[in-house]
Amino acid sequence: MWLFNAVPKEAIKQRYGFEVTDAWLTRLQRASVRFNNGGSGSFVSADGLVLTNHHVAADTLQKLSSAGQDYVREGFLAKTRAEELKAPDLELNVLESIEDVTSHVNDVIATGMSPAEERDARQQRIAAIERASLDTTGLRSDVVTLYGGAQYHVYRYRRYTDVRLVFAPDFDIAFFGGDPDNFTYPRFDLDMALVRVYEDGQPARVKDYLKWSSHGAEDGDLVFVSGHPGSTQRLDTVADLEYQRDVALPYRLAYLEGLHRVCVAYGARGAEQQRQAGEVRLGVENSLKALRGRLAGLKDDRLMARKGREEHALRQRLTQDGTLRAKYGDPWAAIARSRRSLAAFRNELVLLEEGDAFSSYLVELAHTLVRLAAEDQKVDAERLPEFTSARRESLELDLYSPAPIYAEFEKARLAWSLGVMRATLGANHPILEKVLGRQSPDARAAELVDGTKLAAVAVRKELAGRGPAAIERSTDPMIMLARAIDPDARSVRTRYEREIESVERLAYANIARAHFDVMGDDRYPDATFTLRLSYGAVKGYQENGRAIQPFTTFAGLFARADEHGHRPPYRLPERWLSRRGAIDGSVPLNVVTTNDIIGGNSGSPVVDTRGELVGLVFDGNIHSLVGDFVYDDTLNRTVSVDVRAMRYALAHVYNATGLIEELDAR
Structure with missing residues (x-):
């Protein structure tokens, strides 16, 4: 996950014999796209066509769907540009430059x-x-x-904020194998989607885009992944990792397990409720599997021993070198003290400021409106970072989104999360009186959702436009709730920033500088949802004495469906079953490589040395789940959709001749 302004060109040349040029990097950088709601993509035509995953586009698919039209499940194909559907609140970013400040x-x-x-x-x-x-x-x-x-x-x-849906396959082929096969390999998924960016009402003209390779990659080929990994914790101290293992991850898993039960129960009410809750449920299931893998990694004595040895080696150098010791002190001890002191107010932090007590889009909107009114009265330098003028356009895109809000699902989630708050803080905690009064979580959630008018975009715009006085006078129950809890939420945030964040920021900076002084800049920084480059090779691996080959095929897809009796989640769409006899079973479908990725890389292009697209990242194998903390290319693998499968499916299953012509244009 190398920074684009710090790519180890010489190391790549020595290992693979390929010279990475500045021109090659610049073209790849400007062809790479960040989905601001989490995920990556790439330009694949001169007319602003962007390739990403179905599961990255699923948020947009869900928001464009309705009771009579489920694009998540059924897929979508715009046969003409006039049929392309505008996403309600999607922002795409393309990196133009980086400056060290x-x-x-x-x-x-x-x-x-x-x-x-x-x-x-x-x-x-x-x-x-x-x-x-x-x-x-x-x-x-x-x-x-x-x-x-x-x-x-x-x-x-x-x-780019005018983004339109062009193509998505059926859910049953995009996420074939479902949660059981998630983070495993072999895989058989066509997890792809295409959107298009527009400027001034016309498709954006793009100079730098990735041509689709006509022949794909082969076993052993050097490949690169250009994408936006979300976050990693590889530079964390042992004390910080122990905190994750013993406190943060167990809490988060319990919280998500509860939210999953809410989604399942709500979906059991009927087909429409299942559709409404579907995207949240799938996201929770993905997070649960990922977090369980991370927790298992931190409970592995070998991993913790490895981290301990690395930490001890650097600490020992500082202990032995008086100059370094005087310069950096003992930042590891500072972080350990900080983690211990967080226990005094962690519950209030995650429930009030981080929002775990309020699993509701409507509460989130009210919270934003209340804070926006207050922050707008300050100069930019004194505002909370998310409310500065540099972030304003992105904030308003979310705040004024016309995406549908499902009142009954809001009630179900909010009632549950209010119950979590009461159980965690205790019924006598002062904040409970402000939030619940004498009501039950169910009754309070119903009162809030039924009474608010914030589901209407016009109401949100009017409140925001009229400023602090309108917010203070508002009798909307959601606004009143947000006003009531904001002082407590701000207070606990300030305490965290002053007692924890500021201490740890200084300590981690000193650890990094000490590492530079002692060992040089031999490692990349933790992921930050910014553009990074990873290099690796197409390569299988050994698992439990079994050789895992790097490629799967369409033939393997049908065999896997047969093996499971075509029952969900191994059910194939009818359009695939009806063409089974005509589909070329030898076409590669998925492929594994040794590239280092993490969440946020979904949708990243996989390119060869010519800079042509050979794959589309959509997952990692089970051994990638500890990638938050360590990376070992012996077993850790990136899982991608092979370009040959995407081209074949568009041409022979979805009859998307217009898209094939656009992708083949030179």
Whole structure:
């Protein structure tokens, strides 16, 4: 997951004999796309066509669907550009440039500042840098923290907000094998989708896009993944990992298991309720499997011993070198103390500020409106980062989304999460009186959802436009709830920022700088949902004494369906079954490579040395689940859809001749 401005060109050349040029990198960078709701993609035509996964596009598919038209399940194909469907709130970003602003961020730090004072000073400087960059370039400008605070880079993006759905396959082929096969291999999924970006009502003209390889990749080929990995914790201290193992992950798993039960129960009410809850349920199931794998990794003594040895080696060097010890102190001890002190208010933090007590889109909207009114009264440098002018357009895209809101599903989720809050904090906690009064979670949720008018976009716009006075006078129950809890939520956030975040930011920055001093810059920073490059090879692996081949095929897909009697989640769509005799079973469907990826890389292009697209990342194998903490290419594999399968399916199953012609255009 190398930064695009720090690609190890010489190491790649020595290992694979391929010279990565600046021109090759620039073209790949500008062909790579970030889906701002989480995920990656790439331009694949000069007319703004973007390739990603079905599961990345599923949020848009769900929002475009209705009781009579389920695009998630049934798929979609626009036969003409006039039939392409506009996404209600999707933003795509394309990275234009990266600038190292570390010295500019840090030159506000004065001797004698406390960690909290340093944090505040840096945050104000970051807001100023982002605002100045936006004003100068017109591009979305995000200052990204790298190596825990040892470096700061500003990433500038071109934004696209007119995004239209072009193609998605049926759910049963996109997610064939369902949750049982998720994070496993062999796989047999056509997890792809196509959208198009528009500018001024016309398809965007794109100079840099990826041509689809006509022959794909072969076993042993060097391949690259260009995408936006979300987050990793590979630089975390042992104390931090122990906190994840003993506190954070068990809590999150229990929370998601409860939310999953809510989704299943709601879906059992009927087909329409199942559709409404479907996207949330699938996301929860994916998270549960991923988090269980991470927890199992942290409970593995071998993994923890490895992390302990790495940490001990660096700490020992600092202990032995008086200059380094004086320069950096003992940041590991500072992080250990910080993690212990978080226990005093962690419940309030995750429930109130992080929103676990309010599993509701309507509450989220009310929370945003209340904070927006307050933050707009401040100068940019003093605002919460998510409310600065540099982030305003993206915030409003979400706030004014016309996506449907399902009242009964809102009630079910909100009632459950209010119950979680009561059970976690205890019935006598002061915040319970503000939130529930004397009502049960079910009754309070019904009162809030039935009484609010925030489902209407016009109401949200009017409230936001009329400013703080309108928010203060509002009798909308959701706004009243958000007003009531905001002081407590802000208070616990401030405490976290001053007592935990500021201490750990300084400590992790010092650990990174110490590593640079002792061992050099031999590793990339943890993932930050910014563009990264990973290099690897098409390669199978050994699992439990069995050789896992790198490719699966259409023949294997049908055999897998037969093996399970074509019962869900191994049921194939009728259009596939009816063409079974005509489909070429030898066409490669999925492929594994040794590229290092993580969540957020879904939808990333896999390219060969010619810069042509040979695959589409959609998953990792079971051994990738510890990739948050360590990477080992012995077993960890990236799972992708082979370009040959995508082309074949478009041509021979979906009869998308117009898309094939566009993809083949040179």
